[in-house]
Amino acid sequence: MKQHHARLVWSEGAPLSESFGDYYCSLADGIAESRYVFIDGNKLTERCKDELASGLTIAETGFGTGSNLLCTLDTLNQLSTSHLHGSHFISTELHPLSYDDLKKALAQQPQFQHYTKQLLEQYPPYIQGMHRFTFDKGRFYLTLCIGDAAASLQRIDSAIDAWYLDGFSPAKNPAMWSQELFSHVARLTKNKGTLATYAAASFVRKGLIEEGFEIKKKPGFGKKRDMLIGTIAKPKTATAPTKLPWFTLPKIKKPSSAIIIGAGLAGCTTAEALARRGIKVQLIDRHDDICQEASGNRQGALYAKLPTKPTLGGELHLCGLEYTLRLLSTYQCLDNRIASQCGVLQLATSEKEALKQNAIASSGDYSSDVVSLKSATEASQIAGTPIAHQALFFPRAGWVQPKAFCEKLTEHPDIKLTLSTSIISLTQTADQRWIVLDHNNQEHTADIVIMASAVHAKEFEQLNHLPIKKIRGQVSISETDDNQDKLKTVICGEGYISPPLNNLYTFGATFDLHDQSPQIREADHKSNLTMISNSASSFASQLPNPNHWSGRVGYRCSTPDYLPIAGPAPVASAYIEQYAKLGDDKNWRFKNTPPELHKGLYLNVGHGSKGLITAPLMAEYLASSICSEPLPIPREISQALHPARFIIKSLIKGKK
Template identity: 45%
Template sequence: MEKLTSAHNTWLDEIPISSKYDDVYFNSQNGFSESKYVYLESNNIEKLHSEPYSTIVIAETGFGVGLNFLNTLHSWTTAKKHSNHYHYISAEKHPLCSRDIARALHGLSPKFDDYIRLLLSQYPQSRQGFYRLYFNKNITLTLLFGDATACYSQLYAEVDAWYLDGFSPSKNPDMWTKDLFESIAKLSHANTTFSTFTSAGIVKRGLTRAGFNVKKRKGFGMKREMLVGTFSGTQITNKAEIKPWFSLPKSKRPKEVTIIGGGLSGCSTAYSLAQRGIKVTLIEKETQLASAGSGNRQGALYAKLPVTPTKQGELHLSGFLYTVNFLKQNDPDNSFWSQCGVAQLATKDSEAIKQRELIENEYYPDTLVQLKTAGELTEICGSSVVHDGLFFPDAGWVSPVDFCQFLSNHPNITLIQKDIDAIQHTNSRWQLTDSDSKHLHCSHLVICNAEFANQFSATEHLPLKAIRGQVSITQKNTSLPELKTVICGEGYISPAKNGKYCFGATFDLKGKERDVTASDHNKNLKKLSAALPDFHQSLTEQNLPLSGRTAFRCS
C-alpha cells in the first residue's frame, strides 16, 4: 500500500495554493458562485431532486476544501422535493488537514457554518482509504483518500452526476487519464451527466472515447469555455479486455430481512439494513439483547495494527475509524462509550520490536497511534505501567449491551423473542420453526447467532469452534488507583463503569464450563499483575471480592 502524501500549501489572502501543482483550490473572488455554476447548474442538480431515484449519487474528482460538497449539501437541504437518500462520493489524492480546511472556509458564508462544523467534526485522518461520513439520516459523504483512478476502479456504484474537479490538466496531467475516464464510464448509466471547469482537448477526447456526448458551455466569469455532457449508455472499450467474472450482477434491494441473533453482529447488521430503508425482524432467544459473547460490561475499542499494512489490517482499521466516528455522532454525551484512549503494552521483547518498526515505517499518522514509554503511559493511565507501548488517543471502550440496545432502537427494526430450532428454504422463501413449533416466513435470512450458527441442517457444515472466555469484575474502591484509559497487554482492563472495574479475559480452547471459576479469576489477576502491578497489588491486599461472567467466542 502506498503512503498517502498530505497536501502542502502556501496561502494568499486565506486561499490555499497547492505547492505541488502551483494551482489554487478555488476562485478567491467568488468561489461558491463558481462552484454552483460549473457543477450544480451545469449538471442540473436541481432537476435531480425531482427524479424518482431512491438514492441520488454524485461523484467528484478532487475534494479539495469541500466547496462543491458544501454547495451541493445546501442545495439538497433547501430543495422543495427530496429523494430518499443523497450520496456524495469524492476522491482526493493529497488531502488537506482539517485545520487547513477550517482556515480556508472560515467566514466565507454564514449559511454554510453548520455544514462546515459537521464536516470538520467527522473529517478523517490523512491516510489512504475510504471513509463514510453522515450529515443527517438522508445525506452521506464517502471520501476516497488516494489516487482517483485507483479509488474509482475499486468502487461499485451507479453515479447520476460527475463533478470533474481537480487541478488544471496542464498542471496535473497524471489525473486526467484514459483509465480515469473509463472508470467514470463504468460507474455511469444512460442518463449520467458530467461537468468540468476545463475545456482542454485531452479531457474532451478522453471522455468522448469513454462514451460521453461532450459539448462546450460558456465558462464562469472570465473563463471562456468549460465542458459538459451526458453518458451515452455504452462504454467504448475493447470487449476482449473485459473479464466477465469482474462484472457484478445487478442486485435487487430486498424489502424485508430477518436476522437470527441479537448480539453485536446481529444488531449491527440490522441497523445497517434499517438505515437503507429495509424492514428488519431481529430474533433473539434471550430476554435481553447481547446476552452471550457480546454481553461483557465493556469492550476495548481500538485497532491492532500490522507493522506493514495488509488488506485484513486495513479492514480492521477502517472498522475502528468508522465506529469511533459513528459513536461520536450518535452518542456525543458518552452514555455508553468513552473516548478515553487505549494503551497497547509491549509485554514481550518481540512485541516491543514490532511496535518500534510500526512507528518507524510511518504508515500511520501520530494522530492515530503513538509510541510511549512506560513512564509516559503511567502518566496517561493513572497507575504504574512497567512496559512501553502504543497509545491510541481516539480509542476507548464501549458497552456492547447498551450499544446493541441503541442499534436495535430503529423504526425499521422489529425485535421478537424466539428460539429458532430449524430453518428450511422452499419456493424462494425461508421457513423458520421455533421451539414451540410455530413458523415464521421471510425472503432473506441472516444468521448471527455465533457458536450456534451451525445448529441448522443448512449450516451444519460450517467449521465453527466455541472458545470459552471469562472476565473478572470488582468494585471500585478508594484504595485502588483511578484508571484513566484502557490498558491492553496479555489481557485488558478499562476505566470503571458505574463503580465497577472489568478485566480479563481468559482464552480457553477446550473449556466447556459455563459458570465462573476461581482458577480463571487467578489467570485474569496474573495478566493484570503483568500490566498494572500497583493496581494488582492494591486489589489483592484489600482482598476485594471478584464476580465475573463467562461466554463463548465463535471462531
Template identity: 40%
Template sequence: RLHFVSVEKYPLSPEDLRRALALWPQLQAQAQQLLDQYVAIHQGFQRLVLANGRVTLTLLIGDALEQLPQLDARIDAWFLDGFAPARNPEMWTAELFAELARLAAPGSTLSTFTSTGWVRRLLNAAGFKMKRTPGIGHKWEILRGVFLGRPEQTPAPSAAKPWYARPAALGNERRALVIGGGLAGCASAASLAARGWQVTLLERHAGLAEEASGNPQGVLYLKLSAHGTALSQMILSGFGYTRRLLEHLQRGVDWDGCGVLQLAFNHKEAERQAQLAEAFPADLLHPLAQPEAQRLSGIGLACGGLFYPEAGWVHPPALCRWQASGTAIEVQAHHDVLQLRRVDGQWQAWDGQRCLASAPVVILASAAEIKRFEPAAGLPLKRIRGQITRLPQTARSQDLATVVCAEGYVAPPRLGEHTLGASFDFNSDDLTPTAAEHAGNLQMLEEISEDLLERLGAATLDPQRLEGRAAFRCTSPDYLPIVGPLADSQAFHEAYHALSKDARQVPDIPCPWLDGLYVNSGHGSRGLITAPLSGELIAAWLDDEPLPLPRSVAEACHPNRFALRALIRGKA
C-alpha cells in the same frame, strides 16, 4: 438516499476543515454535521452518515489510481476537481478516465472546471461525450459531458468473478429477519432500517447483547499490520465507522475515547510496534517512551508502548440498544430460531413447532450458532471461551486514564468498576466463571502494571469471590469476519468443479445464490470494530449501493471464500 463518493489523497485536518467551512456561514448547519462526523479519517475507505441517514459520504483516502480500482459502485454523476492539469498531471490520465468509465452508470454525467483540449480528448476516448460550455464564476469555459458507453476498441474491464458478483435484486418487498441480537445483528438491523426496510430482530434471550456483546467494557483495539492486509484495511475502515457511531452515545457511560496504550512488553512486540509506527500516521498511532506512557496512563509502567489516541472503551450493550432502537425495527425476545424453511419466496424462521416470522431476506448474525442452519453448517466458525473480571475501583485506581493492554487489558473505571480480561480457552463449553481464570486475569494485570495491581488491592482479593462473566468469541480460520450472501453449497461445488483442476479458470456460470440469505458473523474479539461496518456492507449488497469497503476486502470477507479454497485444494 444520496451517496457521495470522494477521493482525497491529502484530506484536510479537522481544524483546517472547520476554518474552510466557516467561509460559508449560510451552510453552518450542514457544515456542523460534517464536522461532527469527521473523526478517525484514515487511509482507505471511510464511511460517514449525514442528514439522519439520507446522505452517505464515502471518502476514499489515498491516491485515486489506487483507490478507484477498488470501488464497487455505479456512479450517476462525476465531478472532477483538483488543480489545473498542468499542476496535477497524475489526476488527468487515460488510466484514471478508464476507471471513471468502468464505474459510470449508463448516461452518467461528468463535469469539470478545466476546459483543456487534451483532457477533453482523453475523456472522449474513454467513452464520454464532452463539450465546452460557458463557465461558472471566474471560469470562462468548463467541460460537461455524458457517458455513451465503452468504445469497442478498448479492452473490457475485468468483471467480478461470479462467486463474488452481486446477487440479483429480490423485488420490492423490503422486509427482513435478523437472527441474533448482539453487535452483528443490531448493526445489520440498523443499516437496513436506515434504508427504509422493516426489520424483525429475533433474539433467543430475554434481551439484546446477552452473550459476547454483553461485557461491561470492550476495547477498540486496532491490531493492524504494516503490510496493508485485507484484515488491516477492514480494521481501519471499521474503526473509523464505529468511532463516528459512538458520537451518538453518552460519553463516560456508554463509551470513552480515552485512548488505548499497547505496551511493548517484549522484544518481539517492540519490533512489531516499530514497524507500525513507520507505516501509519501519528494521529492514528505513535510510540511513547516509558516516562511519557506512565504520565499519560496515570499509573506506573515498566515499559513504553504504542498509543492509539482515538481509541478507547465501549459498553457494547449500549451500542446494541441504540442501533436497535429505530421505529422500523421490532425486537422479539425469547425467540429461539432452530430451523429455516424457504416457502413461496419467503424465508420462514421456525422454533421447531411453529413459524415465528417470515420475510424475503434473512441475516444470520448469531455468531457460531448460525451453524445450526443447514445453509451455514459448512462455514468453519469456531468458538473460543473468554472470561472477564470486574474489579471495584479504589480511590487510587481511578487515576487510570487510558486503556492499557499487554497480553490482556484493563480499562479505566465505568460506573465504579474496572474491566479486566480476557482469558482464552479453546476447549471449554462451560460459561460458568471460574476462580482459576479470575486468577489468570489478575496475573495479566500484574504483567500490565504492578502499580495498578497494588492500587486495586488485587493482591488481597480472593479469586473465588470475584465477579465477572464468560462468553464465546466466534472466529474464522483466517480471522476475517464472514459477511455476505450465502450460496447453495452442493450447487456451488457442481458449478465450479473445474477449479479443482485449474484454479485459473473463471467459469461463466452464475453463482447459485440462496436468494435473500445473508450472514454476518465471525468477528472474534474485534466485533466492536468490524460488526457495524459489516452491517453497512450487507445493506449495500441488498440495495445495490456503493460498497463501504474495497472490493478486495469485501471478497476477503465473503462466505464463498471457504468453498473456493476447498475446491482449489481438491478437498470439496
C-alpha cells in the same frame, strides 16, 4: 509515497495547495463556481425533478475542502425533502485537509452550517481506504476514498449518475488527469450518465471521448473561457479489474421487511442499518434480552491492532474503528457511560513486540493522529499508573459498553424485538419469501433473513458448511478502592483493562478453544491477574484478592482466517459442482455467470474479539449491498469477507 495531509498556505483568505501551487476554489466565488460547473453542468436540478423514485449517486475526483459536497447536499435538500432519500456522494482525495484546516476553510461558508457540522463530526484522520459518512439520519451518504484517485476508483463497482471531475489544474497536477482515471470513470458511469469539469485542456477532452463520452464545451465560470460537459454514449470496454465470479454479489429488489436472527452487536447494528433505510426489521433472539452472549461484556476495548505494514485486514480494522466512532457519536454514546474515547495504550511486554512497535512508528504508514510511540514514562502519565513498558498510543480509541450501545441502536420504530424465541428452521416459499419457524411452532415471514447468531448459524441446514468455531473467554470484574490508582485509559498487553465503569474494573480475557464450560473459574481469574500484572504490575498489586471478584464467560465466534463472514449465503453443494475445476487448476477461466446463492439469505458472523470495530461496518456493508447502493468497503475487502471463500479455498486445495 508516505501519507500526509494537504500542506496549505492561506493567500487572499483562501486555501492554496503548497504542493501544487493552486487554489482549492475560485477566488471570485467558490460556491457559485461549484453550482455553475458541477451542479448545473450535470443538470442535476432538472434531473432530480424527473427522477422522483430514488436518490442519485454522484462521484467526484478531488474532495478538497468539501465545498462541492456541501453545495450538492444543500441543493438536493432544497429540491425535495423526501424522494432523494439515500442519495450517495463518492469522493477521492490523495491528500485530505487536516481537521483544523478543513474547519477553517468551511468557516467561510456559514450557509452550509447544518451539513458542515455533520461533516466535521465524522471527519477521520489520514487513514487510507474508504470512509462512510451519514447525513441527516441516512438521507444522504458520503463515501470518502482516501488515496490516489485512479487507484480508488479501481476498487469500486458503483453505478454513477453524475461525475464532478475536479482536482487541481491539469497543468499543475497532470498525474491525476490520466487515461487510467478516464477509463474507470467510463467503466462506472450509468447509461446516460453525465460528467462536468472546469478543465478544458485538449488532452482531457480527447481522453474522455476515447472512453465513450460525447463531450461539449460551454462557457467557463468567471474569467475562465471554457469548461467541459459530457454524456456517456458508447462506453469503451475498459479493462476492468479481475472479477472472481464466485464472489459476485446478487442484485435484488430492495426488500420491505427483514428478519435478523441474533440480537448481539452484529444483529443490532445490522437492524439499525436496515431500519435507517426504511426496511421493517424483526430482530429475534433466544435469550430474554439483547446482548446476552459474546456482546454482553460490561466493557470492550475499542481499538485496531495494527500490522507492521498496511494490509487489507489492517485497512478494514482502521476504517471499521472510524465507522464505529461515527455511529457512537451519532447516537450520542460517547458520554463516558456507554462509551469513552479515552485512548488505548498497547504495551510492548516483550522485545519482539517492542521491535514491531518501533517498525510501525517509524514506517510513516500511519498518521500520528492514529497512533504514536510512547516511552514508559509517557505511558505512565497517560495511564495514571506506573507502566514499565513502551507503548503505542491510540488517541481516538477507547472502550464501549456493548449492550447499552445496542439499546440505543434498536430504539427505532421500524425495529421489532422478539425475545425468548429459538429458531429451529429456515425455509423459502415459491415466491422467494422466507419462513422462519420458532420453537413454539410459530412462523415469522420476511423478504430477507440475516443470520447474526455467531456459531449458532451452523445449526441451520443452509449454513452447516461454515468453518466457524467458538472460543471461550472469561473476563474478571473487581471493585475499585479509594486508595487505588484510577486508570485514565485502556491498557492492552496480553489482555486488557479499561478505566472503571460504575466503580468496577473489567479486565481479561482468557482464550480457551477446547474447554467450553460456562462456569466462572478461580483459575481464570488468576490467569487474568497474571496478564494485568505483566502489563501494569503496580496497578495489579492494588487489586483486591481474586476471591472477591466476579466475572463473566462469553464465547467468541472465530473463523480460520480471523476475518468476519459477511455477505450472501452460498449454496455449498452448487458451488462445489460449479467450480470443481479449481481443484485441477486454480487459474481456470470460468464463464462469468453468477454463482448459486440462497436468495435473500445473508450472514454477519465471525467477528471474534474484534466485533466492536468490524460488526458495525459489516452491517452498513450488508445494508448497502441489499439495497443496491454504493458499498462502504472496496471490492478486495468484500471478496475477502465473502461467505463462500472457504468453499473456494477448499476446492483449490483439492478438498471437497
